Amino acid sequence: MAETHVLFVEDDDVIREATQLALERDGFVVTAVPDGLEALERFRATPPDIALLDVMVPGMDGVSLCRRIRDESTVPVIMLSARADSIDVVLGLEAGADDYVTKPFDGAVLMARIRAVLRRFDNAGGGFGGASADGDGAGDDGEPLRFGDLEVDTEGMEVRKGGAPVSLTPTEMRLLLEFSSAPGTVLSRDRLLERVWDYGWGGDTRVVDVHVQRLRAKIGQDRLETVRGFGYKLKG
Structure with missing residues (x-):
């Protein structure tokens, strides 16, 4: 190695x-x-x-x-x-x-x-076992997940918005994949810290908030919804 x-x-x-x-x-x-x-x-x-x-x-x-x-x-x-x-x-x-x-x-x-x-x-270079729950989403057949004009290819680890490629950092990609695995479900900041940042001991939720803002700027401000007092969710 x-x-x-x-x-x-x-x-x-x-x-x-x-x-x-x-x-x-x-x-x-x-x-x-x-x-x-x-x-x-x-x-x-x-x-x-x-x-x-x-x-x-x-x-x-x-x-x-x-x-x-x-x-x-x-x-x-x-x-x-x-x-x-x-x-x-x-x-x-x-x-x-x-x-x-x-x-x-x-x-x-x-x-x-x-x-x-x-x-x-x-x-971020590996596969991801999530599936979309909305009508446009893909199942387990390897097809990209679709949320409106947002397309997430979990096998090729690529994201497109309106057909145009979106450049994400590995952390932003992991964050989007976490949301894509449970569209419409509110994910708490603590869960995101644990699943994306690997903070088993807790952490500063500002890390989550700033990365969500960065991700919104790339995939669309209205795609990630803030649920005040609880967290964020991906809109289908």
């Missing part, structure tokens, strides 16, 4: 070196850099399997770097923030990050988040 390459961007020397050692002890290959501009160069020269980006780094801040990476790639991104500031968290997620971890972080928590994100990325 190929080793997992991590691009780690952190300007604090102590944190960068300690985290790099911890990641390497856990079997990762790490490229650790102190600023965003160098990180973008390294990213383009040798694309990593996952990127860990601190929000506050010189040259190019982590949020801007995340946007640049997302313009070029669907590689998983985890933002690292020195504070649980709503602005930092939401800006990072809106920029395209898959998850975030607040510093100071426990090494085991960071490793768990990394592995969970990588599993989502790997699984």
Whole structure:
């Protein structure tokens, strides 16, 4: 099995070196850099399997770097923030990050988040055992699921809206597949955290809310309905 390459961007020397050692002890290959501009160069020269980006780094801040990476790639991104500031968290997620971890972080928590994100990325290339419940939906014959002008090919892992392809990150795809498996059913934020983000210990529901907003922007604002106080559901 190929080793997992991590691009780690952190300007604090102590944190960068300690985290790099911890990641390497856990079997990762790490490229650790102190600023965003160098990180973008390294990213383009040798694309990593996952990127860990601190929000506050010189040259190019982590949020801007995340946007640049997302313009070029669907590689998983985890933002690292020195504070649980709503602005930092939401800006990072809106920029395209898959998850975030607040510093100071426990090494085991960071490793768990990394592995969970990588599993989502790997699984996005596999099949999905869902079936549409509305009249247009496909059964188990391999045909795409259809929800109005939205078409979800769960075997080819492709999405089309009005016949045009829709580009989704692996996390967005997993989120859409979860909704597609139970159209018309309200899915709670906690269920989505568990099923999509693999948070067996609970998590920040802002991660769900921001990703739902990102998904709506791509598949149609009216396709995912908010059920206040309960969660979201996919409209057929």
